[in-house]
Amino acid sequence: xxxxxxxxxxxxxxxxxxxxxxxxxxxxxxHASTVLFKNVAALRARNWQxxxxxTYGLHGTPTSFTLEARLAEIEDGKHCLLAPxxxxxxxxxxxxxxxxxxxxLIPDNVYNPNREMGNWLAREFGIAARxxxxxIGAGIAxxxxxxxxxxxxEAPGSVSMEVPDVPAICKAAHDKGVVVALDNTWSAGIALxxxxxxxxxxxxxxxKYQSGGADVLMGALITRDRELHRKLxxxxxxxxxxxxxxxxxxxxxxxxxxxxxxxxxxxxxxxxAGWLKTRPEVAKVFHPAIAxxxxxxxxxxxxxxxxxxxxxxxDARYSEEQTDRFIDNLTFFKIGYSWGGAGSLCVxxxxxxxxxxxxxxxxxxxxxxxxxxxxDLIADIEQALKAL
Ligand SMILES: *Cc1c(COP(=O)(O)O)cnc(C)c1O
Numbered sequence: 284x285x286x287x288x289x290x291x292x293x294x295x296x297x298x299x300x301x302x303x304x305x306x307x308x309x310x311x312x313x314h315a316s317t318v319l320f321k322n323v324a325a326l327r328a329r330n331w332q333x334x335x336x337x338t339y340g341l342h343g344t345p346t347s348f349t350l351e352a353r354l355a356e357i358e359d360g361k362h363c364l365l366a367p368x369x370x371x372x373x374x375x376x377x378x379x380x381x382x383x384x385x386x387x388l389i390p391d392n393v394y395n396p397n398r399e400m401g402n403w404l405a406r407e408f409g410i411a412a413r414x415x416x417x418x419i420g421a422g423i424a425x426x427x428x429x430x431x432x433x434x435x436x437e438a439p440g441s442v443s444m445e446v447p448d449v450p451a452i453c454k455a456a457h458d459k460g461v462v463v464a465l466d467n468t469w470s471a472g473i474a475l476x477x478x479x480x481x482x483x484x485x486x487x488x489x490x491k492y493q494s495g496g497a498d499v500l501m502g503a504l505i506t507r508d509r510e511l512h513r514k515l516x517x518x519x520x521x522x523x524x525x526x527x528x529x530x531x532x533x534x535x536x537x538x539x540x541x542x543x544x545x546x547x548x549x550x551x552x553x554x555x556a557g558w559l560k561t562r563p564e565v566a567k568v569f570h571p572a573i574a575x576x577x578x579x580x581x582x583x584x585x586x587x588x589x590x591x592x593x594x595x596x597x598d599a600r601y602s603e604e605q606t607d608r609f610i611d612n613l614t615f616f617k618i619g620y621s622w623g624g625a626g627s628l629c630v631x632x633x634x635x636x637x638x639x640x641x642x643x644x645x646x647x648x649x650x651x652x653x654x655x656x657x658x659d660l661i662a663d664i665e666q667a668l669k670a671l
Contacts, residue, residue, distance in 0.1 A: 312532045313344035332516060342520070346528045350535050351503075354493070357541075358472045358485050360505040362512035364519050365526045369468065369488025370396050372502030376464050376484060377401075377433070379518030383409035386431040390417040390447065391639055392440030394466060414639065418577055420448035424455035431459070436482075437466040438475055438585075439578060442632050442649055443641075444569035444594055446578025449585060453481025462511065468492075471623075473545050474588035478507055484515070491623025492590070495537040495544055498624075499530045544654065548591030548623075551660065552652035556593050558661050564668055566645050567596040591652040592622050594632075597671075599644040605671050606631060606646040612667035615655055622651035627660055 288296065318337045320326040331338040334348060343351070351363035366372040377400055381387055389401045391414040401412030415426055417440055427434075434456050439446040449465060456463045464484040467477050471492035477485045487493065489501040506512045537544075556570040567575040570593035571582035582589070597606050610618060616629040628651040634641040652660065 310346055310349045310532070310535055312528050313346045314340075314528050315344050316340040318344075331520070332513075341523060341525045344528060346531050346535070347526060350531050353535070353538055354472070354487065354489075354503050355505050357538075358467070358487075358505045359476060359478055360485060361507045362509065362516075363503055363505045364512075364515055364524075365489075365531065366502040366504065366519070366524050367526055368500040369466075369486070369490055369502035370400075371524060372486050372488075372504050373397050373466070374400055375515065375518055375522065375524060376486065376504060377404060377410075378522065379515045380433050380462060381408075381410050384430060385433075386411040386413065386428055388413055388415050388423065388426055388431060388434045390415055390435060390437055390440060392417045392443045392445050393435060393437050394441050394468075395637060397435065397437075397466070416640075417445040417447045420451040421455055423452050424458065427455065427459045427461055431461050434461055434463045435466070436463060437469075438477075439469060439571050439576075439582070441466075441469060441592060442594060442637070443634065443647070444571060444576050444592075446571050446576065446582040446585075448578075448581050449475075449477070449480040449482065453483075457481065469590045469592060470586060470588070471541060471545050471590065472505075473542055474549075474586045474590070480585065483508060483511060489534050490621060492541060492545055492548075493537050494534050494623065495540065496533060496624060497621065497626065499533045501526055501530055501534055545590070546588065547654055548652055549589050551654070551657040552589065552591040552593055552650075554657040555650065555652055555660050555664070556595075559595055559664070562668065564598055564601065564671055565595050566598045567643070569594040569596065569647075592649065593652075594647055594649045596643055597646045597648065601646060601671055603631070603633075603646055606648055608670045609667050610648065612670040613663055614667075615660055615663045616650070625654040627651060627653035627655060 318339055329338050331342045355363040366375055404410040405412040436447050436452055438449055453463045462483045465477050465482040467485045468488040468491050485505040487503045489503055504515055556568050559565050560568045569576045572589050610629050613629055616627045619628050630649045632647045634647050
């Protein structure tokens with residue numbers, strides 16, 4: 284038959300088959316919208332939720348199945364779903380688990396777009412979104428109502444860095460049958476064993492440490508409970524949340540070095556934060572390993588390490604104009620959002636507009652410590668402090 288094919292058909296249907304048994308470290312990049320079936324019976328028999336084979340590109344290829352399985356392994360979970368961004372994973376959780384009349388509790392220090400999502404649900408979808416003190420711990424029991432279906436936690440909050448008592452929140456939630464979702468991005472699934480703390484859904488912005496390249500956006504939801512996974516999976520399917528396999532490959536490429544990079548970010552951040560703590564220009568250093576940080580004792584109890592992200596509260600005598608000038612004068616620290624890549628970053632935050640009960644005075648500046656030599660970063664900060 285191949286002899287009779289026209290060139291045009293040959294361009295679409297080749298006789299070539301790559302030899303089987305190819306073996307290498309990386310997972311291949313399998314692109315597909317259409318997945319092919321051997322015959323009609325195979326197509327009819329296929330259930331898209333069954334992960335032992337393939338159905339359609341949106342439900343995954345060997346590349347995305349591999350990333351899902353590896354992320355579940357890292358977190359010590361069982362199931363994983365990929366989303367086009369960390370924020371998409373947050374939104375997916377809300378849409379999968381909440382309906383009109385329900386109530387969701389969100390920490391007051393949460394990653395701000397998560398709060399924006401909560402406000403949207405409250406404004407347009409008839410869902411009550413309430414914000415709680417991130418240090419509330421077991422006290423959250425008093426906030427749980429019969430219609431409370433979901434509690435978000437973030438450990439630590441990625442701007443003001445309070446470390447919540449995750450086990451206490453989970454216990455109070457489970458006593459009343461409420462699901463807990465944790466944004467575990469800061470510790471990359473390495474420094475906090477979330478499922479052992481009682482968390483039901485682990486959310487990761489793979490955009491940060493898992494990728495490590497500052498060049499890809501992706502999110503993940505990891506669970507141990509099959510029924511919970513099913514709910515998330517149905518919403519994932521209905522919303523059509525696909526990810527590009529080239530992007531999946533970039534994240535897979537980051538995994539072998541994830542812990543070594545994380546440990547290097549951790550060591551660098553502790554050096555720089557420790558040095559900032561000695562400076563007269565600085566009032567407080569909100570790094571979970573430093574006693575200034577609310578929840579420091581909880582961090583010591585629950586975490587085995589720290590990420591590269593922390594914030595500094597400048598002495599109240601410095602105006603926003605002065606601290607902005609400080610940031611502009613940094614050389615190695617670039618100005619921009621996100622974190623987890625090799626390059627150090629610095630961003631100012633206006634806490635009074637972000638938080639309900641922010642009582643600190645002084646400008647808050649967030650640092651992401653990259654993989655540069657920490658001594659060079661310290662020297663950079665030292666020269667920029669003169670601009671104050
Ligand atoms: C970056 C980030 C997100 C969102 O991830 P994107 O991929 O940028 O949408 C969510 N939570 C935290 C704590 C983050 O730092």
